[in-house]
Amino acid sequence: MGLDRHLPTRRELLAGSGALFAWSQMPRIARAEGRDPRLLVVILRGALDGLGAVAPVGDPDWVSLRGDRALLLDGKPPALPLDSFFALNPAMPNLHRLYKSGKAAIVHATATPYRERSHFDGQDVLESGFTRPGATASGWLNRALLAMESGGRVDPRGSRALGIGSVTPLVVRGSAPVMTWVPQKLLPASQDTQNRLLDLYQHTDPKLASVLQARMKLASLDGAMGTGDPMSDDPTLAPPGIARVRAYFAEAAGTAARYLAKPDGPRVGAMGFVGWDTHIAEGASSGQLYNLLGALDGAFAAIESNMGEIWHETVVAVVTEFGRTARINGTQGTDHGTGTVAFLIGGGLAGGRVIADWPGLKSAQLFEDRDLKPTTDLRAVLKGLLRDHLRVEEKILAETVFPGSVDVKPMGGLVG
Amino acid sequence: MSNSAKAEAVLALHRFGMGPRPGSIASVGSDPRGALIAELDRPLTLTAAAGLPTSAKAYRTVADANARRTARVKQAQQQAKKQQMAAAPAMSEDQAQGQGQGQTQDKDAAEMAAKQAAEAVPDPGRPMYLQEAKLRTEAALAAEIGFAERLVWFWSNHFCISANKIQSMSGAYEREAVRANALGRFVDLLLAVEGHPAMLFYLDNLESMGANSIAGINRSRGLNENIAREIMELHTLGVRTGYTQDDVISFANVMTGWTLVPPGADPQHGGEFTFNPRLHEPGGQTVLGRRYEQEDAEQGRAVLRDLAAHPATATHVATKLARHFVADEPPPALVEQMAKTFRDTEGDLKQVAIAMVSSDDAWRGPPSKLKRPGEWVVGMVRATGITTVDPVRFTGGQELLGEALWRPSAPKGYPDDEASWIDGVGRRLDIANNFAERITGMADPQIIIEDVFASEIAPEVKQAVGRAESRQQALALLFMSADFQRR
Numbered sequence: 005m006g007l008d009r010h011l012p013t014r015r016e017l018l019a020g021s022g023a024l025f026a027w028s029q030m031p032r033i034a035r036a037e038g039r040d041p042r043l044l045v046v047i048l049r050g051a052l053d054g055l056g057a058v059a060p061v062g063d064p065d066w067v068s069l070r071g072d073r074a075l076l077l078d079g080k081p082p083a084l085p086l087d088s089f090f091a092l093n094p095a096m097p098n099l100h101r102l103y104k105s106g107k108a109a110i111v112h113a114t115a116t117p118y119r120e121r122s123h124f125d126g127q128d129v130l131e132s133g134f135t136r137p138g139a140t141a142s143g144w145l146n147r148a149l150l151a152m153e154s155g156g157r158v159d160p161r162g163s164r165a166l167g168i169g170s171v172t173p174l175v176v177r178g179s180a181p182v183m184t185w186v187p188q189k190l191l192p193a194s195q196d197t198q199n200r201l202l203d204l205y206q207h208t209d210p211k212l213a214s215v216l217q218a219r220m221k222l223a224s225l226d227g228a229m230g231t232g233d234p235m236s237d238d239p240t241l242a243p244p245g246i247a248r249v250r251a252y253f254a255e256a257a258g259t260a261a262r263y264l265a266k267p268d269g270p271r272v273g274a275m276g277f278v279g280w281d282t283h284i285a286e287g288a289s290s291g292q293l294y295n296l297l298g299a300l301d302g303a304f305a306a307i308e309s310n311m312g313e314i315w316h317e318t319v320v321a322v323v324t325e326f327g328r329t330a331r332i333n334g335t336q337g338t339d340h341g342t343g344t345v346a347f348l349i350g351g352g353l354a355g356g357r358v359i360a361d362w363p364g365l366k367s368a369q370l371f372e373d374r375d376l377k378p379t380t381d382l383r384a385v386l387k388g389l390l391r392d393h394l395r396v397e398e399k400i401l402a403e404t405v406f407p408g409s410v411d412v413k414p415m416g417g418l419v420g
Numbered sequence: 421m422s423n424s425a426k427a428e429a430v431l432a433l434h435r436f437g438m439g440p441r442p443g444s445i446a447s448v449g450s451d452p453r454g455a456l457i458a459e460l461d462r463p464l465t466l467t468a469a470a471g472l473p474t475s476a477k478a479y480r481t482v483a484d485a486n487a488r489r490t491a492r493v494k495q496a497q498q499q500a501k502k503q504q505m506a507a508a509p510a511m512s513e514d515q516a517q518g519q520g521q522g523q524t525q526d527k528d529a530a531e532m533a534a535k536q537a538a539e540a541v542p543d544p545g546r547p548m549y550l551q552e553a554k555l556r557t558e559a560a561l562a563a564e565i566g567f568a569e570r571l572v573w574f575w576s577n578h579f580c581i582s583a584n585k586i587q588s589m590s591g592a593y594e595r596e597a598v599r600a601n602a603l604g605r606f607v608d609l610l611l612a613v614e615g616h617p618a619m620l621f622y623l624d625n626l627e628s629m630g631a632n633s634i635a636g637i638n639r640s641r642g643l644n645e646n647i648a649r650e651i652m653e654l655h656t657l658g659v660r661t662g663y664t665q666d667d668v669i670s671f672a673n674v675m676t677g678w679t680l681v682p683p684g685a686d687p688q689h690g691g692e693f694t695f696n697p698r699l700h701e702p703g704g705q706t707v708l709g710r711r712y713e714q715e716d717a718e719q720g721r722a723v724l725r726d727l728a729a730h731p732a733t734a735t736h737v738a739t740k741l742a743r744h745f746v747a748d749e750p751p752p753a754l755v756e757q758m759a760k761t762f763r764d765t766e767g768d769l770k771q772v773a774i775a776m777v778s779s780d781d782a783w784r785g786p787p788s789k790l791k792r793p794g795e796w797v798v799g800m801v802r803a804t805g806i807t808t809v810d811p812v813r814f815t816g817g818q819e820l821l822g823e824a825l826w827r828p829s830a831p832k833g834y835p836d837d838e839a840s841w842i843d844g845v846g847r848r849l850d851i852a853n854n855f856a857e858r859i860t861g862m863a864d865p866q867i868i869i870e871d872v873f874a875s876e877i878a879p880e881v882k883q884a885v886g887r888a889e890s891r892q893q894a895l896a897l898l899f900m901s902a903d904f905q906r907r
Contacts, residue, residue, distance in 0.1 A: 050889035123889050172861065193853035197893050200884055201849065201900050207880045209902035211838075212845055219846035281889030 050280030054344030062089035112360035115378030126325030146178030258306030316351035343376030388415035438566025439799025475592035479691030483683035552591020593618035606767030630701020658736035793821035856895035
């Protein structure tokens with residue numbers, strides 16, 4: 005696949021955003037300081053199991069909590085050690101390498117101010133930057149850009165943010181213009197969506213259920229035989245196996261990186277990956293979660309390589325609306341929870357550490373006796389990145405970017 | 421509005437309309453049957469069609485483009501030939517030896533030139549098709565309930581033509597012949613469609629000629645039975661209703677001469693219907709035991725009038741309508757009531773439609789019909805309140821689902837039973853997922869459930885939507901639910 009294929013056509017951009025933009029007017033941020041930082045925000049939709057991604061192997065209650073589903077240093081496959089307490093899911097060797105070289109950091113037991121369990125509302129809070137859902141139609145990243153513009157930090161002409169996907173994520177929507185890139189390939193309904201639909205049909209329409217079931221079975225046979233082309237454009241072919249999901253993640257993230265790396269390209273981007281709502285058969289060391297984390301790890305590799313020289317000015321923040329229950333549920337998955345992890349990667353990062361005020365895993369230490377208790381406000385992390393990387397003033401962060409967050413101090417020292 | 425009234429309103433919109441859209445529950449009000457009937461009194465004209473060409477004009481435009489293309493190709497080929505000659509005026513011995521290869525290259529160059537010349541004159545048929553598709557779809561999106569539009573769709577499929585054969589005229593055919601008569605008398609609809617150039621073209625009647633006609637005597641070509649057979653089998657009486665092969669041949673003879681004005685011959689009327697006596701089989705014909713002695717197009721009209729009035733036609737039409745709207749196996753009492761109305765009113769199609777929605781039998785059964793792809797896609801778009809479509813995307817989606825607009829694979833049209841469509845549910849999921857992704861920013865699944873469905877949806881669907889991991893997934897599940905796909 006040639007590079008040229010990824011250059012957006014005018015039509016794609018118009019279709020995606022409805023906003024015109026001009027490449028030549030793409031401004032640079034913080035040019036005066038001789039810096040030219042890039043920020044990409046990746047939203048994992050569906051709520052990531054932070055404990056299944058980054059396991060507290062040093063916590064005495066870890067094994068009893070997850071039983072034979074607990075990631076372990078001597079597990080099969082073995083978890084990848086981060087420090088004396090935490091270990092990374094073995095599906096993420098790239099992240100492990102970045103971490104070891106100081107270009108990745110992990111924030112654990114973190115959450116937005118949202119404490120309920122609705123995905124929609126959780127994503128609203130995560131992306132709007134407000135403390136309550138439904139409060140606004142703009143995202144914190146867009147408001148940060150506006151603030152920088154009015155502060156004279158960036159050239160106010162033209163667009164400067166990039167949204168990936170046919171729907172611009174809320175986090176980057178708002179008054180500051182956004183250009184959108186839509187992947188060429190359709191991502192058909194995920195395995196998770198198919199499972200849910202099948203469940204719905206089984207309760208409401210047996211005929212539709214049997215047809216859908218037959219299709220899913222056929223698709224799985226097709227995948228097993230290895231005849232399905234994971235990159236096929238035909239959305240009527242087999243539903244996406246993990247190969248297709250991997251290809252999609254890598255293409256989308258790699259393309260975002262390619263744009264961000266352009267001298268006259270956007271400086272800020274946002275994108276969403278779906279599929280993290282692992283109610284059944286989560287499978288931390290093989291299965292849904294393992295596969296998705298592997299796909300995300302592949303996306304990290306695509307970003308790193310496509311950023312090229314500008315990697316050293318790059319920060320990628322990977323966040324999710326909330327976590328999942330600490331204990332495994334009755335169908336070998338996890339339900340909606342609170343505390344989770346955030347991944348930070350990039351050449352601009354002061355990484356190589358897991359940042360956590362560890363709450364513990366005993367029943368009494370869990371939030372509502374079910375979730376990892378959030379001890380780090382995710383807004384502190386994001387504010388730290390915006391202040392130290394994009395140089396947004398602290399006062400503006402507290403008042404307009406994350407309204408009402410005066411008490412949430414930006415986390416220092418995240419970028420080098 | 422009580423819950424049962426709301427439930428009947430939602431059923432009315434799905435079963436007889438194009439699916440609910442924001443505000444339609446209120447517009448149906450507490451009297452869904454009355455609202456459906458009232459919609460039949462509103463004219464079915466498309467104001468936006470004012471700028472679109474008539475079928476004859478469309479046909480002339482395509483014919484003109486074809487002629488220009490042929491001329492250009494010829495010119496390009498001649499020019500390429502000339503260049504070849506000029507390039508090799510006196511051939512040396514060496515060159516002569518390499519001649520074989522040189523000729524191949526020259527041939528390639530000529531073919532290339534011809535191809536380029538052909539591409540320089542694109543087919544105007546496709547843009548016409550897309551424009552018509554956009555207009556038709558947006559009429560369905562804009563309709564308050566869409567009962568009348570559903571009837572247009574029904575009759576268009578009953579009297580289908582194929583855009584694979586006549587792309588330029590496909591939309592205009594529906595407007596001119598079907599839409600204009602869908603709420604009138606069946607006989608007028610029948611006369612309009614069978615005399616329409618698109619139908620005569622589609623069912624191969626343009627050059628059908630009687631053995632003893634002037635043209636028939638002079639030429640080796642002859643009768644084509646296609647239109648006669650399909651009119652009796654599909655359009656009027658129904659299959660196996662007593663007509664014989666002799667009836668088909670006689671009727672085919674009756675229909676000889678029903679053709680269109682050649683587009684090149686007449687810049688004003690090319691592409692319009694005409695009766696060509698040179699093709700027509702002279703003399704009387706016997707069809708279904710009745711003698712038709714007329715000498716011109718009146719002969720065919722007389723047969724069509726009798727077919728329209730035949731009791732088998734009433735039953736055939738009533739059964740198909742009830743099967744389309746109510747159930748794959750419609751209640752016999754309902755079919756009989758509709759057929760009786762058809763007979764009593766001399767085929768007044770509005771009265772037949774009113775008889776259908778006035779009967780309790782049309783409302784009693786569970787929503788067992790699987791919506792056809794077109795109805796389902798339009799329903800999805802209506803639920804979001806969107807009123808305009810990109811015709812390329814839209815027709816592409818319908819094609820993917822197996823119901824390409826105006827392109828059925830046979831004169832029978834698209835089928836109406838569950839078995840024909842249920843295997844496409846997987847593809848629907850891909851389409852729903854894709855559509856859901858595109859509209860996530862502007863459509864809220866909870867609002868659709870409350871406003872568009874008045875919460876008249878299975879609790880399991882509400883739960884699945886509420887628990888979905890993203891708005892996109894929630895919307896896809898909602899659109900794929902049985903409540904949304906069945907009517």
